[in-house]
Amino acid sequence: MxxxxxxxxxxxxxxxxxxxxxxxxxxxxxxxxxxxxxxxxxxxxxxxxxxxxxxxxxxxxxxxxxxxxxxxxxxxxxxxxxxxxxxxxxxxxxxxxxxxxxxxxxxxxxxxxxxxxxxxxxxxxxxxxxxxxxxxxSSLTALLSVAGWVESEAAPGFVFLGFLPAKGAARERALRRLAQLPQTGVLLEAPHRIPALARELAALGARRLTVGRELTKQFEEIATLPCADLPAWLAAKPQRLRGEFALLLHPPEATPATDPEAGPDAGLGAEALRVLDLLLPELPLKTAVRLCAEITSAPRNALYEAALQRQALQAS
The missing domain is CATH 3.40.1010.10 (Tetrapyrrole methylase, N-terminal domain)
Known part of the structure; x- marks a missing residue:
């Protein structure tokens, strides 16, 4: 009994x-x-x-x-x-x-x-x-409920990615997909792999991330911060490297609408243009635009127009 x-x-x-x-x-x-x-x-x-x-x-x-x-x-x-x-x-x-x-x-x-x-x-x-x-x-719905996630026409719904592949080309593809997501992405991670994931997500810079650690337990922590700050947040307290993680990657910040006569650079941040200018001399135009969009989350169409304008200026 x-x-x-x-x-x-x-x-x-x-x-x-x-x-x-x-x-x-x-x-x-x-x-x-x-x-x-x-x-x-x-x-x-x-x-x-x-x-x-x-x-x-x-x-x-x-x-x-x-x-x-x-x-x-x-x-x-x-x-x-x-x-x-x-x-x-x-x-x-x-x-x-x-x-x-x-x-x-x-x-x-x-x-x-x-x-x-x-x-x-x-x-x-x-x-x-x-x-x-x-x-x-469910850790998925628990984190979604407190992350302040609001659907929009530009970023409808969310994508549940679960645990990313552990290594190799499959992980690289998953990280590229995550960086390119126009909407919210939710993923899970184990404590022994969270430092590596934090370094990888840091490349997304100012894009917001909500982290749920040890959800529902005594030492539960929930924090929203820029992706770039995640490694430092983990390192701030040793216990943060323990426990299971759920992470919610918020949609990229919407690019403000611009005057159509304002030029091809309108609506693109200085960082996106800097990266584009670094890539264009080294790569074909389409490849440079694609990589720049992945790195900076800037809109691909606007980057393509800016790249065409730069090529036209160089040719004239």
Whole structure:
């Protein structure tokens, strides 16, 4: 038997009272969001469902066993992680086909979002079975909610990038894509890789970044600062190199509308023009414009017009 502390017992009683009358069909996979750090962020529906299922598939059985014990719940556990998801999914499907109710939980947050679970859902759906989400904690939505992010016609929506590739050409492509984003980008990072990411994002200069560290935990920090200041912000306190990170890259500042007779340089900052003047003698025009837009986030069309004007002046 699992020993239930008084607060856990009260939570289970409340879960029964609130969610006990709901229907939980058999032969169903339940995707259950779990806390990203604060144990109080579990939902009452999740607590009740986790007591009812026949087994809990999970990213790490040791981690999930400790999590369930904290609430006074004990269920059979099935390991299903990024290295065995395809094979383990087949075993889960077989159990569901026999009529079982199975929950899936990742180590923290909502399964299938930068965590295992997506391939499992694909396999369950392909077998003609049902997946039911139990929503809850997510670092993505937690950071978005406090970042002061406002949609606009120029920067609609946001792009979720998750964890960037660790190294090589794939990482370089991901960083270029991030620099070119006209809208908000949200990404995640682990503590051992945050210094490298900070150096890479610093190249975006004054573009604003909201950093969420240890979200929902006791030492949570949320700060909005220019990308160029991120390395110094991390270095200011040693503990800032610990914990998980969510980062929100705000859209580039809108270029003010200009008089069409003001010339090709109108609306372009001095830094963008300086970089363009450095690149044009060394590279083909289109390449110079593309790289300048990536480096400075200046609008490509305006840079192209400025580059054409410079070439015309040189030829005259």
């Amino acid at each position: 699992v020993s239930v502390n008084p607060s856990g017992a009260l939570a289970l009683q409340a879960a029964q009272a609130v969610a006990g009358a709901q229907h939980y069909p058999p032969a169903t996979l339940y995707l259950v969001a779990t806390p990203i750090g604060n144990l109080a962020d579990i939902s009452l529906r999740a607590l009740h469902l986790l007591q009812q299922v026949d087994a809990v598939a999970c990213e790490d059985t040791r981690h999930s066993a400790a999590l369930l014990r904290a609430y006074g719940i004990e269920r059979p556990l099935l390991a299903l992680h990024q290295h065995n998801e395809r094979e383990a999914a087949a075993a889960v499907v077989a159990r569901l086909q026999a009529g079982a109710r199975i929950a899936y939980v990742s180590d923290a947050g909502t399964p299938g979002i930068s965590d295992p679970g997506a391939r499992l859902c694909q396999a369950v759906a392909a077998a003609g079975l049902r997946c039911v989400p139990l929503p809850g904690a």
